[in-house]
Amino acid sequence: MMLHRRFRLFVYLAAAAVAGGCAAPRQQAPETPGGGIPAPEKPAAEARVTIFVPVLVNDEMRLERRSVAVTSARPGPKETLQALLDYRIAGQRMFPDGVRVLNFSVDKDGVAVVDLSAEIQQYSGGSMEEAGALNALVMTAAQFDGVKSVRLLCDGKEMETLGGHADLTVPLVPDRRLLVEQN
Amino acid sequence: MLPGKKIQPHRSIWPVLIALLATAWAGASALAARVPATVFVTGQQVAGPAFLEDGRVWAPAEALSRAAGIEHQPSGKDFAVAGGGGTIPGRSENGIAYADAAAFAEAAGGVPRRSGGRLDILARVVDVRFAGGRLFVSCTLPVTYSVHRLTGPERVYVDLNEVILEGPGGQTRSEKAAVRALRLSQYAPHTVRVAAETAGRLPYTIQSPPRARQVVIALSSSEALPAAASGAASPPAEVAALREGIRTVRSVRLEEADDGVRFIVTSDGPVAPQEDRDPDTGQHWLDFESALLEGEAPEFRPQGGLLSAARLVQFRAGVPRLRLVAQTRRVVATRVAGGEGPNQIVWHLSIPEGADGDWKRKVIILDPGHGGRDTGARGNGLNEKDVNLTIARLAAEEGRKRGLDIVLTRDKDVELTLRARTDMISRYDTTLFVSIHNNSNTRPNSVSGTEVYYHMQDPDSRALAEAIHDQIVAQAGTKPRGARSDSRLYSTGLFVLRNSRVPAALVEVGYINHSGDAARLKDPAFLKTVAKAIIDGIVSYLGGLTPARQPAEPAPAQDEGAGNEQ
Numbered sequence: 001m002m003l004h005r006r007f008r009l010f011v012y013l014a015a016a017a018v019a020g021g022c023a024a025p026r027q028q029a030p031e032t033p034g035g036g037i038p039a040p041e042k043p044a045a046e047a048r049v050t051i052f053v054p055v056l057v058n059d060e061m062r063l064e065r066r067s068v069a070v071t072s073a074r075p076g077p078k079e080t081l082q083a084l085l086d087y088r089i090a091g092q093r094m095f096p097d098g099v100r101v102l103n104f105s106v107d108k109d110g111v112a113v114v115d116l117s118a119e120i121q122q123y124s125g126g127s128m129e130e131a132g133a134l135n136a137l138v139m140t141a142a143q144f145d146g147v148k149s150v151r152l153l154c155d156g157k158e159m160e161t162l163g164g165h166a167d168l169t170v171p172l173v174p175d176r177r178l179l180v181e182q183n
Numbered sequence: 184m185l186p187g188k189k190i191q192p193h194r195s196i197w198p199v200l201i202a203l204l205a206t207a208w209a210g211a212s213a214l215a216a217r218v219p220a221t222v223f224v225t226g227q228q229v230a231g232p233a234f235l236e237d238g239r240v241w242a243p244a245e246a247l248s249r250a251a252g253i254e255h256q257p258s259g260k261d262f263a264v265a266g267g268g269g270t271i272p273g274r275s276e277n278g279i280a281y282a283d284a285a286a287f288a289e290a291a292g293g294v295p296r297r298s299g300g301r302l303d304i305l306a307r308v309v310d311v312r313f314a315g316g317r318l319f320v321s322c323t324l325p326v327t328y329s330v331h332r333l334t335g336p337e338r339v340y341v342d343l344n345e346v347i348l349e350g351p352g353g354q355t356r357s358e359k360a361a362v363r364a365l366r367l368s369q370y371a372p373h374t375v376r377v378a379a380e381t382a383g384r385l386p387y388t389i390q391s392p393p394r395a396r397q398v399v400i401a402l403s404s405s406e407a408l409p410a411a412a413s414g415a416a417s418p419p420a421e422v423a424a425l426r427e428g429i430r431t432v433r434s435v436r437l438e439e440a441d442d443g444v445r446f447i448v449t450s451d452g453p454v455a456p457q458e459d460r461d462p463d464t465g466q467h468w469l470d471f472e473s474a475l476l477e478g479e480a481p482e483f484r485p486q487g488g489l490l491s492a493a494r495l496v497q498f499r500a501g502v503p504r505l506r507l508v509a510q511t512r513r514v515v516a517t518r519v520a521g522g523e524g525p526n527q528i529v530w531h532l533s534i535p536e537g538a539d540g541d542w543k544r545k546v547i548i549l550d551p552g553h554g555g556r557d558t559g560a561r562g563n564g565l566n567e568k569d570v571n572l573t574i575a576r577l578a579a580e581e582g583r584k585r586g587l588d589i590v591l592t593r594d595k596d597v598e599l600t601l602r603a604r605t606d607m608i609s610r611y612d613t614t615l616f617v618s619i620h621n622n623s624n625t626r627p628n629s630v631s632g633t634e635v636y637y638h639m640q641d642p643d644s645r646a647l648a649e650a651i652h653d654q655i656v657a658q659a660g661t662k663p664r665g666a667r668s669d670s671r672l673y674s675t676g677l678f679v680l681r682n683s684r685v686p687a688a689l690v691e692v693g694y695i696n697h698s699g700d701a702a703r704l705k706d707p708a709f710l711k712t713v714a715k716a717i718i719d720g721i722v723s724y725l726g727g728l729t730p731a732r733q734p735a736e737p738a739p740a741q742d743e744g745a746g747n748e749q
Contacts (some may be wrong), residue, residue, distance in 0.1 A: 172673055
């Protein structure tokens with residue numbers, strides 16, 4: 001009797017699961033800030049943002065537009081930049097693990113100030129790698145209204161460089177020549 | 184005083200005398216290298232003291248900005264202008280911040296024209312349109328202008344002073360509009376004329392201040408104009424440029440100077456030649472796309488020690504492409520600049536800074552990149568900081584053997600800020616700064632090879648980067664990726680290059696995350712070869728030696744170019 005009741009419960013649950021699965025609209029697996037298929041334990045993506053990521057074209061660094069899913073319902077610059085910081089290329093992060101966007105603001109001269117958490121100091125990489133990461137960050141920030149150039153801070157303080165090559169004591173200007181045109 | 188006793192200055196007076204002599208000598212040297220200059224922004228003289236030194240005109244940054252009506256932002260010792268690209272070299276003297284006036288002009292969208300100690304900054308016309316009953320003429324800098332009327336046909340024209348056109352000018356027509364035609368032309372060398380042919384006589388009202396970046400002329404009284412009048416022309420210059428794309432090169436002249444030579448190319452419109460070189464032969468050339476030569480090719484007879492030959496080559500008959508080739512005898516610094524008027528360019532080839540032929544005892548700073556917690560690139564069991572240090576130590580040993588005075592920014596595994604590295608330049612009588620690095624990118628085993636960076640368009644640093652690149656590639660057999668401007672990476676360039684006041688290069692020997700390059704970077708013999716090649720590059724720059732390999736017979740450009748044309 002007990003077995004029969006358990007079996008009936010199992011059948012109901014299975015039917016409900018199948019019905020739910022069929023009713024849900026079939027979606028293509030979205031590209032996520034973490035790269036690849038979203039982890040099952042994460043909540044479903046609620047919006048998509050545009051970021052720019054480094055790609056190689058004829059052995060030269062270029063930037064390509066990507067649309068990625070984020071969990072925020074109304075993502076702004078902070079969430080968009082965070083999506084870039086978490087992005088993976090071939091399974092590897094561009095920026096150190098755990099780095100967060102603490103603040104984003106745009107001053108009257110159009111300089112976007114992106115304040116990053118202290119983990120950014122763990123960054124290391126060659127000049128091309130660093131240029132890819134920084135230009136991606138600058139181009140991603142420059143898509144927001146009024147942004148002409150981008151200054152990076154670490155925990156509210158000026159950064160001299162990211163990986164030992166770039167000069168971050170001055171704002172970086174987005175270089176649109178790096179963009180790969182996509183149809 | 185006793186007879187026979189010589190008068191001896193008191194011992195304590197010697198330091199004072201020496202200091203006075205040194206001050207006088209330093210002052211005399213500075214004065215000898217510097218002459219007063221005047222700078223005009225679209226006809227308005229820039230206030231304050233300006234001077235010409237080492238081919239650059241320096242003017243007070245504040246006054247320049249005021250005259251140009253543009254905000255400038257200090258960026259270290261340099262400047263940037265709002266909305267402008269690139270960095271403007273700066274310096275500070277007696278509490279006044281000076282900017283390189285020509286670089287300022289370019290960043291502000293202007294065109295610098297220097298004649299002796301006078302620098303004129305001209306504006307460009309960027310847009311002409313007729314909309315809502317008004318004629319709008321936009322320039323990159325504030326300009327003065329005059330408005331006139333002519334009849335038969337009825338037209339109003341605006342003369343813009345100290346302005347040049349980028350393109351050859353042009354015309355648009357619209358029979359239905361109140362303004363039937365708009366014409367844009369370079370009326371005089373520094374005057375652009377915008378003529379608006381009107382449908383009948385229209386009163387005009389000047390609606391912009393006497394000196395304005397955007398000149399606005401209302402061409403309708405209170406009467407409303409038909410909607411078709413709007414957007415008659417935008418921008419005429421581009422329309423005309425499409426139609427008249429091919430330029431005629433009218434003359435090419437070779438002039439010799441103390442520090443080098445210059446080719447003066449005059450054409451019937453603006454040209455933008457591409458510069459290139461062949462490291463194997465020592466040939467440098469300028470390619471003029473869509474250009475034809477008027478008349479016979481000129482014959483050049485270089486006299487000095489810089490060039491052995493030069494020639495102008497028209498690619499296959501009827502193909503609108505010209506190449507100006509210079510066969511050099513030594514490492515040279517090259518740059519292309521504007522000449523007299525918009526239709527002239529000047530190609531300078533000169534002896535680079537510090538390259539007077541004698542390299543003994545010259546101070547060279549070698550900077551092994553990264554160190555301490557900053558590992559630099561990682562991959563294939565290598566930390567970039569260690570490889571850089573090994574190469575730098577070997578190069579220091581090699582350089583000292585050759586008589587160079589080598590200073591290392593670090594000789595052990597310590598962390599050093601970038602500012603600390605470049606600060607060492609002023610601590611010594613430094614001639615060159617060379618930073619040694621290895622690279623990585625986002626995709627392992629993709630890119631490999633050697634690249635050497637120089638700052639922006641600095642011709643001396645470029646010559647140094649080319650010399651080092653050529654030697655590494657020739658001796659160590661790495662894949663050549665070229666001497667490159669750091670503006671390819673960032674609008675502000677690389678920190679150590681941007682903050683170096685002497686010719687500087689940043690060497691990227693190979694890619695640590697490429698297995699082939701990494702295997703070589705683990706080989707002590709390879710590192711020793713690279714170290715020797717870096718010193719050979721430095722010595723060939725300083726000593727004015729021939730390029731990496733022996734020069735070939737001059738000017739194979741005709742064959743090479745013609746073969747490429749179909």
